[in-house]
Each structure stands twice: as C-alpha cells, then as structure tokens.
Amino acid sequence: MSSDAPLRTTPLNSVHRSLGAKMVDFGGWDMPVQYSGIIDEHNAVRNSVGLFDVSHMGEIEIHGAEAAKLADLVTTNHAAKLKIGQAHYSGLLYPHGGFVDDILVHKVADDRYFLCVNAGNQEKDFEHILAHNRFDAQVEFASERYAQLAIQGPRARATLQKLTPVDLAAIKYYWFTDGEVSGTPARIAHTGYTGEDGFEIYVPPAEAERLWNEVLAAGAEFGIKPCGLGARNTLRLEAKMALYGHEIDASISPLEADLGWIVKLDKGDFVGRDALVKQKEHGLTRALVGFEMCGRGIGRDGYEVYLDGAPAGWVTSGSPSPTLCKNIGLCYLPIGQAQIGKTIQIMVRNQPVDAITVETPFYKRAK
Amino acid sequence: MYPENYRYTKEHEWVLVEGDTGTIGITDHAQEELGDIVYVDLPKVGTAIEQGKSLGSVESVKAVSDVYCPVSGEVTEANATLADKPESLNSDPHGAAWLIKLKLSKPSEAESLMTAAEYEAYIGAEK
Numbered sequence: 001m002s003s004d005a006p007l008r009t010t011p012l013n014s015v016h017r018s019l020g021a022k023m024v025d026f027g028g029w030d031m032p033v034q035y036s037g038i039i040d041e042h043n044a045v046r047n048s049v050g051l052f053d054v055s056h057m058g059e060i061e062i063h064g065a066e067a068a069k070l071a072d073l074v075t076t077n078h079a080a081k082l083k084i085g086q087a088h089y090s091g092l093l094y095p096h097g098g099f100v101d102d103i104l105v106h107k108v109a110d111d112r113y114f115l116c117v118n119a120g121n122q123e124k125d126f127e128h129i130l131a132h133n134r135f136d137a138q139v140e141f142a143s144e145r146y147a148q149l150a151i152q153g154p155r156a157r158a159t160l161q162k163l164t165p166v167d168l169a170a171i172k173y174y175w176f177t178d179g180e181v182s183g184t185p186a187r188i189a190h191t192g193y194t195g196e197d198g199f200e201i202y203v204p205p206a207e208a209e210r211l212w213n214e215v216l217a218a219g220a221e222f223g224i225k226p227c228g229l230g231a232r233n234t235l236r237l238e239a240k241m242a243l244y245g246h247e248i249d250a251s252i253s254p255l256e257a258d259l260g261w262i263v264k265l266d267k268g269d270f271v272g273r274d275a276l277v278k279q280k281e282h283g284l285t286r287a288l289v290g291f292e293m294c295g296r297g298i299g300r301d302g303y304e305v306y307l308d309g310a311p312a313g314w315v316t317s318g319s320p321s322p323t324l325c326k327n328i329g330l331c332y333l334p335i336g337q338a339q340i341g342k343t344i345q346i347m348v349r350n351q352p353v354d355a356i357t358v359e360t361p362f363y364k365r366a367k
Numbered sequence: 368m369y370p371e372n373y374r375y376t377k378e379h380e381w382v383l384v385e386g387d388t389g390t391i392g393i394t395d396h397a398q399e400e401l402g403d404i405v406y407v408d409l410p411k412v413g414t415a416i417e418q419g420k421s422l423g424s425v426e427s428v429k430a431v432s433d434v435y436c437p438v439s440g441e442v443t444e445a446n447a448t449l450a451d452k453p454e455s456l457n458s459d460p461h462g463a464a465w466l467i468k469l470k471l472s473k474p475s476e477a478e479s480l481m482t483a484a485e486y487e488a489y490i491g492a493e494k
Contacts, residue, residue, distance in 0.1 A: 022399075022400070022402070033402075033429070034402055037402060037403050038402055038403055038428045038429060039403045039428060230402065230428065230429050233429075234428065296406070297406070298405070298406070298426060298431070300430075300431065319428060319429070320405050320428050322428070349424070349431070
C-alpha cells in the first residue's frame with residue numbers, strides 16, 4: 001500500500017512490539033509477520049497451539065426483521081438456512097460475479113447476522129452491503145467494537161477451556177456461542193484459517209491485551225507460541241484456504257476459485273447470481289489448481305505458469321510448506337489443462353522450473 | 368555484533384578484504400529481516416561481477432531477495448555448504464555462512480563502504 005496515511009493498528013500493537021515481533025505493513029495495517037520465526041510458529045499450530053492477533057479483521061452487523069433477506073441478497077451461501085449459533089464461509093460478489101470479499105457469516109438471531117470480513121476490504125464491503133439494502137434491515141459497521149484473537153491447533157481447546165465456563169467441546173465446527181472468556185463477554189466461534197482445530201474469539205478491544213496474556217499463560221504448558229501473518233499464510237495455504245488478493249479478487253468468480261460449494265444458485269436471487277449462471281452455461285475457462293515444485297525453486301505469487309513453452313496461467317500463492325517439507329502453491333490454468341498429475345513450468349526469476357499439479361488440500365488434519 | 372574488520376553496504380551485505388581476496392556475506396540484520404532462509408543461489412566460480420550488481424539471491428519462507436556485490440571481482444569460491452544448510456545463514460551470517468570469495472579487481476572499492484559503527488548507526492536509523 002503506498003500511502004502517506006499512518007498505518008492502522010490493533011489494540012495489541014504495543015504487545016507485539018514488546019514480544020519482539022517483526023512488524024510489516026499489511027494492507028495499511030501495522031501487523032506482526034513473525035515472532036520466533038514462521039516455521040517455528042507454523043509447527044506450533046500444527047503440533048500444539050498458537051495465538052494470533054486478527055483484530056485487523058472487520059466486523060459488520062446486519063439486523064432487523066429482514067436481516068436474513070439482505071444477507072442472502074449480498075452473499076452467495078444460503079444465510080437463511082443457518083441455525084442460530086451457526087456460521088459459514090461465503091462470498092460477497094459484484095454483479096459481474098467477481099469477489100468483493102470472502103467472509104464468514106454468523107447467525108446470531110433470526111434478526112441478526114454477524115459478518116467477519118477482511119481488514120483491507122471492510123469499508124468497501126460495508127458500502128457494498130448498504131448499497132443493496134432495500135429491506136427492513138440496518139447495516140452497522142462494527143469493527144471498532146471488536147478485537148479478535150485466533151487460538152489454533154490441537155491444544156487450542158484445552159488452552160481456551162481454562163479461561164471460560166462455556167463447554168467448548170459442545171460447540172461444533174463452524175458453530176459459535178456468546179459467553180465469557182476470563183470474565184469478559186466474548187463471541188466464541190469454532191472457526192479458523194489454519195486447517196487445524198481451533199477457535200476465534202471476538203472480544204472488547206479494551207480487554208484484548210489482558211486476554212492475549214491470559215491465553216498465552218493458559219497455553220504455556222502446551223508450548224503456545226504467538227504467531228504472525230507469515231505462519232497464518234503458510235498454514236492457510238497448506239489447507240488450501242483462499243486469500244483475497246491472491247486466489248480471489250474482483251476478476252475471479254467463486255466457480256473459478258473452486259468455491260462452488262459456497263454458491264447456492266437455487267436459494268433465489270443474489271448479487272452476482274446471473275453472472276455465475278451464465279458462466280456455468282458457457283463453461284468455465286480457468287481453474288485453480290495446486291502444485292508442488294519438482295525442481296529447485298519456489299513458485300511465488302504472480303509468477304507465470306507455462307505449458308508446452310507458452311504462458312498459460314499464473315501462481316496465486318506459493319511457499320515452502322513447513323508441514324510437508326515441499327514447495328507448494330496454487331495457480332490458475334486453462335480448464336482443459338488443469339488435470340492432476342500434469343507437469344507445468346513456473347518461471348522462477350526468468351528460469352522455467354518444473355512443477356506437478358497435485359490434489360488439494362495439501363494438508364488435512366487427522367480427525 | 369558487527370565485526371570491525373568488515374565493510375558494509377546499504378543493501379545489508381558485508382565484505383572482508385584480505386589482500387586481493389574479498390569474502391562476501393549478508394548481515395545479521397539482513398537475515399533477521401528475511402526470516403527462515405530456505406534457498407541460497409550463488410554464482411559459479413569464474414563469474415565476473417561488478418560492484419552493485421546482483422551476485423545471486425537468498426530466499427526465505429516469505430520472500431526472495433537479490434544479493435548485491437559490495438565490490439567488483441571474479442568469483443573464486445562459492446560456499447557449497449549453503450546448498451544443504453541454507454538455515455546456517457540465520458545462525459552464522461558473519462562467519463560460516465559466508466556466500467562467496469572474490470579475487471578483487473578494484474580492492475579500493477571497499478574503502479567507500481560503511482564501517483561497522485556506520486552500519487550500526489544506519490540500521491538503527493532505518494528501524
């Protein structure tokens with residue numbers, strides 16, 4: 001982001017600095033990219049537990065008698081079908097079918113939906129939803145009311161359970177409950193962006209620092225590590241979770257991004273539906289595919305992909321995979337050439353390097 | 368932290384000049400900024416490199432960065448241990464994890480580079 005505006009900060013900014021985090025400009029936010037090291041933090045989440053400050057994420061609330069109608073008009077998944085206390089992954093689309101953002105939709109009550117949206121998109125998302133509101137519903141920009149902590153890893157539940165009377169084992173995956181963490185009101189969601197078991201808690205910003213420290217103390221016996229955006233990226237990539245600006249953006253539809261499962265064409269009209277129907281009728285032209293590098297090198301975001309000596313696509317995300325000890329990535333390829341097991345070439349700093357397309361996700365946790 | 372007998376660049380490389388031989392590496396600050404290093408690409412022996420030109424690259428989990436040659440010369444040795452142990456650049460960037468040795472074509476070039484004290488002040492100001 002090139003801007004003279006001061007970077008935005010979360011309530012935990014000084015905590016990150018005191019922990020010696022390396023800070024980076026992440027879409028205009030001053031965020032920790034790593035503390036002890038990306039690989040170390042990544043492994044903590046896969047093997048035990050890690051704590052992330054994700055307070056930069058935005059929150060938008062939709063309430064009113066027709067909240068469900070508005071939620072269903074602006075999102076691709078079927079919001080009205082959610083039960084109270086249930087959440088799902090969804091998309092906000094432009095009329096042409098490209099992504100405004102990818103979001104989590106939580107149904108708090110019949111007349112209340114709670115959306116967790118990407119930091120860099122939150123104002124745009126809010127304006128987009130407002131512009132489509134022709135219902136008896138109010139849209140509220142609620143980001144200032146929440147800090148968000150993600151506790152992720154096989155020991156996440158044991159860590160967080162020490163701090164809350166809520167029975168975490170009773171919260172099913174992609175469900176949430178409003179309760180207390182360490183005496184503070186908290187929305188406790190069994191969600192995450194790591195491919196590992198875990199929770200995301202939404203808490204008052206004024207309590208964020210105390211809760212951060214209490215979670216670290218509660219997880220100390222498990223070797224909990226504070227984790228930055230670097231590990232968050234390698235973890236989500238192994239689990240093949242999309243990142244806005246990489247796998248998805250305004251020019252990519254959910255069908256192309258292998259996110260057809262969040263598109264419910266039969267639920268009724270929604271913004272972008274007509275474009276997706278057309279795209280289905282005409283056939284898709286490209287597909288998102290996973291790859292592993294065969295040669296030496298890492299196919300990184302934006303690198304060109306070649307097939308038979310000609311440019312054919314591009315890498316959306318690429319990184320060493322600390323769990324698999326391979327270099328992995330995702331790329332767009334012409335749909336007729338997106339089969340698994342195909343050899344492709346990725347231009348790594350002007351040198352073609354062989355890679356092979358593989359099944360995704362790269363990593364799936366044992367249940 | 369920063370050896371007194373090395374000279375330093377604004378791009379965070381160091382050079383140790385001994386006679387007409389220059390040993391080149393990246394600084395501790397550079398490895399800190401890069402994080403976990405996974406690949407090091409070095410030039411072949413015999414390659415002539417001009418001061419300020421890329422001599423190769425260092426790649427970490429999160430990014431790949433060019434390494435610029437602090438002085439001009441011809442490569443006489445590339446540190447072969449880095450191919451198998453790139454992570455040694457994180458632990459010993461000023462010692463065992465040197466990158467290349469050069470036969471210097473203009474040994475006086477090093478004199479215009481920063482001293483250890485100047486470099487420490489430079490990275491202090493950068494933060």
